[in-house]
Amino acid sequence: MATDGLEFAGHSLSRASLDACVKCTICETQCPVAAVTPLFSGPKYVGPQAERFRNGESVDHSLDYCSSCGTCTLVCPQGVQIAELNSQARAVMKADHMPLRDKLIGQTVLMGKVMTPVAPIAKAALNNKPIRKVMEAVVKVHEDAPMPPPQSQTFEGWFRKRPTPAGPFPRGPVVFFHGCAGGYFEVETSKKSVEVLEYLGYQVIVPKQGCCGLAQQSNGLFKGATKDVLKLCDDLRSAGKDLTIVSSSGSCTGMLKHEAHEIMGVEDERLKDVGTRIVDMMEFLLDLHEAGELPTDFAPIGMKVPYHAPCQLKSQGIGKPALEVLRLIPDLEVVDSGAVCCGIAGTYGLKKEKYEVAQAVGKPLFDMVKATSSELALCDTETCRWQIQKSSGVRTEHPIYLIHRAYGLS
Amino acid sequence: MRKLAVDVVVIGGGSTGAGVVRDVAMRGYSTVLLERADLGQGTTGRFHGLLHSGGRYVVSDPLSATECAQENAILSRIQAGAVEMTGGYFVTGPDDDPSFADKFLAGAAATGVPAQEIPVAEALRNEPRLNRGIKRAIEVLDGTVDGWQLVWGAANSARHYGAQILTYHKVTKIDTVDGHVAAVHCTDLKNGEDVVIETGFVLNCAGPWAGQIAAMAGAHPVDVIPGRGIMVAMSHRLVNRVVNRCIYPADGDILVPVHTVSIIGTTDVKVDDPDNLAIEANEVQQMFDAGEVLVPGFRKARALHAWAGARPLIKDNRVAATDTRHMSRGMAVIDHTTRDGLDGMLTIGGGKLTTYRLMAEHIVDAMCEKLGEKRVCRTADEDMPVEGAGPNYVVTHRLHDREHDRLDDQIICECELMSRKMFTDALAEQPKGTFDDLRRQLRLGMGPCQGGFCSMRATGIALASEHIDIERATELLRLFLKNRWIGLWPILHGEQLRQTALDNWIFAGTLDIEHLPAAESEVVL
Numbered sequence: 001m002a003t004d005g006l007e008f009a010g011h012s013l014s015r016a017s018l019d020a021c022v023k024c025t026i027c028e029t030q031c032p033v034a035a036v037t038p039l040f041s042g043p044k045y046v047g048p049q050a051e052r053f054r055n056g057e058s059v060d061h062s063l064d065y066c067s068s069c070g071t072c073t074l075v076c077p078q079g080v081q082i083a084e085l086n087s088q089a090r091a092v093m094k095a096d097h098m099p100l101r102d103k104l105i106g107q108t109v110l111m112g113k114v115m116t117p118v119a120p121i122a123k124a125a126l127n128n129k130p131i132r133k134v135m136e137a138v139v140k141v142h143e144d145a146p147m148p149p150p151q152s153q154t155f156e157g158w159f160r161k162r163p164t165p166a167g168p169f170p171r172g173p174v175v176f177f178h179g180c181a182g183g184y185f186e187v188e189t190s191k192k193s194v195e196v197l198e199y200l201g202y203q204v205i206v207p208k209q210g211c212c213g214l215a216q217q218s219n220g221l222f223k224g225a226t227k228d229v230l231k232l233c234d235d236l237r238s239a240g241k242d243l244t245i246v247s248s249s250g251s252c253t254g255m256l257k258h259e260a261h262e263i264m265g266v267e268d269e270r271l272k273d274v275g276t277r278i279v280d281m282m283e284f285l286l287d288l289h290e291a292g293e294l295p296t297d298f299a300p301i302g303m304k305v306p307y308h309a310p311c312q313l314k315s316q317g318i319g320k321p322a323l324e325v326l327r328l329i330p331d332l333e334v335v336d337s338g339a340v341c342c343g344i345a346g347t348y349g350l351k352k353e354k355y356e357v358a359q360a361v362g363k364p365l366f367d368m369v370k371a372t373s374s375e376l377a378l379c380d381t382e383t384c385r386w387q388i389q390k391s392s393g394v395r396t397e398h399p400i401y402l403i404h405r406a407y408g409l410s
Numbered sequence: 411m412r413k414l415a416v417d418v419v420v421i422g423g424g425s426t427g428a429g430v431v432r433d434v435a436m437r438g439y440s441t442v443l444l445e446r447a448d449l450g451q452g453t454t455g456r457f458h459g460l461l462h463s464g465g466r467y468v469v470s471d472p473l474s475a476t477e478c479a480q481e482n483a484i485l486s487r488i489q490a491g492a493v494e495m496t497g498g499y500f501v502t503g504p505d506d507d508p509s510f511a512d513k514f515l516a517g518a519a520a521t522g523v524p525a526q527e528i529p530v531a532e533a534l535r536n537e538p539r540l541n542r543g544i545k546r547a548i549e550v551l552d553g554t555v556d557g558w559q560l561v562w563g564a565a566n567s568a569r570h571y572g573a574q575i576l577t578y579h580k581v582t583k584i585d586t587v588d589g590h591v592a593a594v595h596c597t598d599l600k601n602g603e604d605v606v607i608e609t610g611f612v613l614n615c616a617g618p619w620a621g622q623i624a625a626m627a628g629a630h631p632v633d634v635i636p637g638r639g640i641m642v643a644m645s646h647r648l649v650n651r652v653v654n655r656c657i658y659p660a661d662g663d664i665l666v667p668v669h670t671v672s673i674i675g676t677t678d679v680k681v682d683d684p685d686n687l688a689i690e691a692n693e694v695q696q697m698f699d700a701g702e703v704l705v706p707g708f709r710k711a712r713a714l715h716a717w718a719g720a721r722p723l724i725k726d727n728r729v730a731a732t733d734t735r736h737m738s739r740g741m742a743v744i745d746h747t748t749r750d751g752l753d754g755m756l757t758i759g760g761g762k763l764t765t766y767r768l769m770a771e772h773i774v775d776a777m778c779e780k781l782g783e784k785r786v787c788r789t790a791d792e793d794m795p796v797e798g799a800g801p802n803y804v805v806t807h808r809l810h811d812r813e814h815d816r817l818d819d820q821i822i823c824e825c826e827l828m829s830r831k832m833f834t835d836a837l838a839e840q841p842k843g844t845f846d847d848l849r850r851q852l853r854l855g856m857g858p859c860q861g862g863f864c865s866m867r868a869t870g871i872a873l874a875s876e877h878i879d880i881e882r883a884t885e886l887l888r889l890f891l892k893n894r895w896i897g898l899w900p901i902l903h904g905e906q907l908r909q910t911a912l913d914n915w916i917f918a919g920t921l922d923i924e925h926l927p928a929a930e931s932e933v934v935l
Contacts, residue, residue, distance in 0.1 A: 019645050019712035022909045023824060023859045041816055049824055052646045052670040052857070053809035060813045078908070 014081040014088060014262065021048035021080045027072035032341040033065060036360035040065035043072035047082035051089065058093035065357065066090065067345035068218050070254075070315040083315075087263045091220035098220065101139045105347045106216035106224065111148065112184025119150035126150070142355035146344070146383075146390035148185040155183045155190040159206050169203035175239040176204050177278065179249030180211045181382035186248075189382075189397070192404040193248040193281055199407055200288070200295070207239040212252040214259070218346045222264045229260045233270035236278075245278040248398060250381040251312035251346065253280055258316070280313065282380065282399055286321040289328065298406035300330035306372035307399065308337040308365060308388065310381040311345065322380055322399040329406045335372050339365035342379070344387035359391060366392040378402065412598075414574075415608040416440040418777070419594045421581055421623050422615035423447075424454040425557065425763050428564035429770035429789070430615050435571035436792070437774060437785040442607060443565070443573065444596050446580035448847045450561040452684070453617050454763060455850060456719025458641050458675035459668030460652060461485065461493055461553035462764040465500055465525060468517030469510075470659050474762070475521040481765045482551060484790045485560075488767075491797025492559035494804060496667055498552025498652035499533055500525075503703045504543035506657050511546045514656055518550075525550050537649050539705045552652035554668040556803070557763060558850040563794040564766075570795055578842075579605065584612060584627040584755075591627060591754030600842050600934060611781070613773055614757040617722035618684035624757050629750040634759050636684040636720035639676035642697045642901060645712035645858045647805065648672045648705050655704065662700025670805065670826065670857065671714060674701045678721070687718035689900040712905040714858060715897040722759050741769045743776050756780075822871065823864035825857020833868060834875060841877040844935050845869075845890040858906075861894045862913030866921065881929035888926075889935055891917060 027043040028034060034042040039062060046063045063086055072082035094102070105111075115122040125131045132143035155178055174197060178190040194204050212232050213225030233256075236245055247253045257275045260266045279287070288294040309320040326334045342362040343349050349358030369377045369392040377396040379385045389396040404410050416439075420431040423445025431443040445451075464478035486493040502508050511527070518525035526549050533547035534540055565575045576598075583595040594607045616623045618636040625631065647667040655663040666673045677693045694716055701708035741761035746752040756776055761769040771787045778785050793799060808827040820830040836848050845868060848854055854868060855861030865887055873883040898910060917923045 015646070016707075016711070019858075019905045020908075021858065022905075022912050023863050024912065038817055045821075045824070049827070050809055052825070053806055053827065055647065055650050055805045057806060059806045059810040062813060062816070 014084040015051060017079060017081045018048035018051050018085065020078040022078055024077070027076055027080075027082055030071050030075045030340065032069060032071060032343070032361045033067050033357060037065065037357050039357070043082045043086065046089070047072065047085040048080050051085050054089060054092075056092065058089045060089075061093065063089055063093065065354070067341070067343070067348040067354070067358070067361070069311040069341045069345045071311055071340055074311075074315050081262060084263045087218065087220075091222050094220040099140065101141060101351065102219040102347075103221065104139060105141070105350060106219045106221050108180040108215050109184075109211045112154070112180055115148075115150040116152070116154055116184055119152045122150035136352055140352040141350050142352045144390075145350040145355055146386035148181065148382075148386065151185060151187045153187065155187045156206070156208070158187065158191060159194065165198055167203065169198075169201055171201040173203040173205050173240065173243055175236060175243045175245040176206045177209060177236060177245050177247040177249065177252070178206070179247070179252040179382070182249050183209075186382050186385075186398070189248050189400060192398070192400045192410070193246070195409050196400060196404055196407060197246060199409060205239045205243070207235050209235040212255045212260075214252055214255040215347055217255065217259060217264060218348075226260070226264055226266055229255060229266065230268060230270060232256070233268070233274045236274050237270060243277070244284070245274065246281055246284050247278055248281045248400060250280060250310055250316075251383070253278055254312045254316050280316070280318060280321065280380070282322040282325055283318050285325045285403070289325065294328075295407075296328050298329040298403075299408055300332070301402060301406055302331040303376070304333040304335065304373055305376050305378055305402070306337055306369045307334050307378045308339060308342060308369070308384065310379055310384045311341050313380050322378065326378070326399055326402060329402060332402065332406075334378070337365050337368050339368060341365075342384045342387045344383045346383055349387055358387070362387060362391055369394050369396075412603060412605045413608070414442060414605065416442050416574075417609065418611045418613060419444065419607055419609045420613045420615055421594070422452075422617060422619070423449040423561070423565070423575070423577060424452050424615070424617050425450070425561055425564070425766035426617060426758060426761065426769055427615035428561040428568070429766040430613050430758075430773055431573050431575070432564045432568040432571070433767075433770040433774040433787060433789050434613070434777075435568045435573040436788050437778070441568070441573045443568070443575050444579045444581055444594065444607075445575075445577045446599070448577050448843070448850060449565055449575070450558045450850060452619070453719050453722060454557045454561055456641070456717050457557060457639075457763055458664060458666045458673040459554045459557065460664060460666045460764075461555040462762065463498055463525075463550040463552040464521060464523035465498065465514070465518065465548075465550040465552065466654060466659060466664075468521050468523050468525070469513050472517065472521045474765070475517065475523050477768055478762070478764045479521070479523045479551075481768050482553065484767060485555065485764070486553055486802060488790070488793045488798045489555075489560055489563050490793075490802045491800050492556050492563055493802055494554045494668070495802050496552065496554050496651050498550045498654060499537065499540075500548040500550060500654045500656035501533065501540065501544040501704070502546040502656045503541060504545065505703075506545070506655060508545050510658065511548060511656050514548060518548075523550065537651060537653065539648050539707075540653065541704060541706055546656065548656060552654070554652065554666055555763070556669065559797060560763070560766070562851065563797050566796060567792075567794045576605075581623060581626065584623075586627060586752065589751055589753055591752070602934070610754055611777060612755045613777065614755060615773075617759070618720040620722065620757050620759055624744075624746070624755075627746070627752060627755055629746050629752055629755070629757075632744060632757055632759070635723050636681050637723050638679045638681045638687050638718050638720055640689050640693050640697065640716060640718045641673050641675035642694060642701075642716045643671040643673050643714045644701075644708075645714050645905070646670060646672070648708070648711060653704050655700075662697050665701065665704050667805075669853065674698075674708075681720065684720040687720060689716050689718050689897075691900065694900050710904070712858065713901040713903075714860060714906060715856070715894075716900045717897050722761075741765065741772060743773050745776070745780075747780070753780075822867045823852070823854045823857065825859050825864070826853040826855075828852050828854055828864070830871060833871060837872055837875060837877055845872075845886050846893055849890075855890065855894060859909055859913065860898060860906075861890060862909065862916060865890050865894075866916075882933050884926050885929060885933040885935060888923060891923070
């Protein structure tokens with residue numbers, strides 16, 4: 001079927017879903033971007049309304065102010081795939097004049113590969129004002145935007161070089177998916193996830209894995225993204241049939257579960273297979289708990305922490321499993337941010353022309369985080385953590401960080 | 411009583427009348443057009459929006475085919491802004507006879523209708539929702555046309571040449587003196603005033619109502635047989651080209667993308683009264699079935715609105731009177747001198763929207779001949795003042811316009827992207843217009859919500875503009891919603907039912923529109 005994402009974008013099932021719009025405006029009231037800037041006309045306007053005026057071309061360039069956070073689709077009571085329509089229209093619009101910047105920031109693996117060997121230099125460079133000003137001028141990435149923290153060792157490097165765990169593994173094997181960020185930048189999150197899984201008695205298999213293509217997809221580069229996501233499916237399937245795939249990367253999980261199919265029209269058995277087997281780390285733990293199989297002998301952590309459920313996680317329709325698992329830790333007070341979005345939306349908030357918008361979107365969250373704790377905040381996805389940490393000044397980690405500690409592993 | 415005197419009175423403000431009054435004015439006659447309602451409110455505003463390539467008629471009616479092909483090229487030039495050059499396909503459905511396509515191609519060659527068979531795969535690539543079981547595909551130059559813009563364009567062009575356009579003027583009587591037309595009486599429906607127009611010539615362009623007009627002048631009955639056709643608009647463009655079944659003309663054989671919707675049509679049933687056109691449930695179902703053949707899943711797509719129009723077919727002895735589809739679509743000019751001993755009147759019937767300019771040329775030529783004058787028709791050579799000057803319409807136009815003024819102006823009709831300024835400008839030009847009059851020019855309330863969100867906004871703005879008072883505002887809103895409802899109830903199912911329920915909560919529940927105070931005296935709409 002339609003393997004060319006752009007071709008799909010012109011005539012997708014999403015377009016058929018616009019028939020369900022009753023103009024109720026609920027999406028507009030929940031859109032975090034429209035709430036802070038008139039530059040974006042809002043999801044109803046850009047989605048089901050404007051789509052009727054598109055004949056395979058998008059003349060409404062302001063639709064690029066959509067951050068693709070997906071909140072509109074989540075809140076629509078009629079089932080309109082609003083965010084998907086917008087992503088497709090954007091891809092069509094940008095097809096013939098894709099900015100170099102958007103091509104570059106979609107290349108997450110490339111960034112990781114380039115930065116890891118020279119981590120101290122990269123870190124210094126990304127914190128260097130004059131260098132960032134040049135970056136802003138040349139590739140239009142805002143000088144104050146959060147950047148991934150370069151690491152000296154990749155997760156893969158750590159995983160292969162560490163002493164092989166002896167076992168036994170009474171619960172059998174699971175596949176671990178960490179995503180590019182978890183491989184190159186959020187190495188600690190990946191390590192802690194593996195250690196928690198092994199503590200619980202799982203044999204963790206980590207196949208060599210590439211990028212899910214999400215950053216390319218959200219920048220409208222469907223062709224590259226489709227190639228990458230299918231390659232990743234092959235990678236993950238190589239670890240074994242029917243095994244559960246546990247992921248510590250919330251946004252990449254969303255790409256595998258629904259976005260590659262719904263936005264780019266990827267119809268492929270491999271994607272379906274991986275999409276139904278992959279499960280978010282915290283959802284995995286909650287499932288165990290609900291089955292009475294999660295040890296709850298957590299050490300108390302006397303702390304009050306803000307927790308923010310990222311858009312990409314919410315759009316998977318799994319609720320907020322981290323909240324429920326974290327609340328099993330004695331003395332730990334977890335406060336739900338209640339905020340819609342942190343503003344970053346993958347790569348949106350990095351862009352020079354969107355930076356201020358993204359900061360305004362995230363401001364209620366940053367304020368909430370600062371008012372709740374000066375020590376630590378929790379959030380399931382990588383770029384959101386970078387954004388929250390950079391803008392609130394509060395260290396921000398994956399929820400597994402406290403689970404790991406409460407099990408006495410750190 | 412108002413008195414006027416003109417060379418020629420044109421009766422009927424549909425496409426034919428508008429084309430005729432333009433032609434008459436361009437040939438230097440003083441003229442007035444009389445229309446009992448708004449321009450394009452009869453047959454012209456109730457067709458599917460197809461600008462024929464001629465393909466539809468290459469087998470059944472070769473003369474019409476050639477005329478359509480020629481006029482298509484002229485209209486898409488002189489009224490570019492009203493025409494979208496979508497292109498069209500004739501496709502052989504899974505159960506259709508594939509050999510008809512051979513007759514079609516031969517007919518097209520013989521009639522001068524550009525047509526080219528293309529690989530089915532190419533058709534499916536360009537129109538991915540098309541039935542994947544189609545067996546053949548022929549590409550033609552079908553386009554789509556906005557009937558109201560077409561009529562207003564011609565009327566404005568006529569005004570430019572000195573013609574008067576009197577809408578909401580109902581003809582009541584035609585005076586004759588010594589077997590010659592002498593005057594036309596009409597009533598201005600907006601204020602009840604009688605108007606008498608002295609004239610030497612009447613051109614009867616009343617379409618399905620032409621028989622009623624001819625009778626007023628004492629002519630023998632003109633057998634116009636109104637052929638009722640229903641159409642259903644679907645909520646978005648399921649196809650971006652006109653898609654025709656490649657079969658002998660039948661019901662529901664055309665799907666037309668016009669503006670933001672796609673329209674499936676049509677049926678053909680002989681009726682007696684063109685003012686009383688039912689939208690029968692079985693015909694609506696027939697349209698959905700026909701749509702399913704062209705675009706699988708059609709029944710699950712959202713239908714927005716259904717309506718019926720009446721074709722103005724002149725009786726032709728070649729076929730049975732009950733089979734109006736196979737009567738000649740060719741135009742016929744009736745000369746009342748030879749037929750009724752009545753000088754100074756011609757009636758025109760038949761034809762189709764695509765050939766409206768040519769029909770006008772024929773009847774005005776006939777008039778000049780009777781008057782013994784040689785005045786040349788120039789309507790094909792001159793672009794219309796407004797829409798003729800620019801490029802052809804494309805569906806992205808309004809989205810493009812709103813992209814540029816969205817930060818400075820409000821959007822009142824969200825479905826059809828009508829801005830506040832578009833509305834207030836049109837209202838200032840037509841302060842006595844109903845919201846349906848404005849709708850025909852602006853597409854107010856013609857999108858998925860069918861007026862649910864925009865009509866009360868429009869009412870408030872109209873009231874604030876001080877063109878109307880509170881009693882008229884209430885009645886205008888009620889009338890608008892009532893008229894929308896006529897087209898809604900026949901298709902109430904699926905997604906549109908949800909919308910209608912929500913709209914009903916808004917109007918009946920929140921606004922309690924049924925119980926708004928009644929006007930103290932009658933409001934003339």
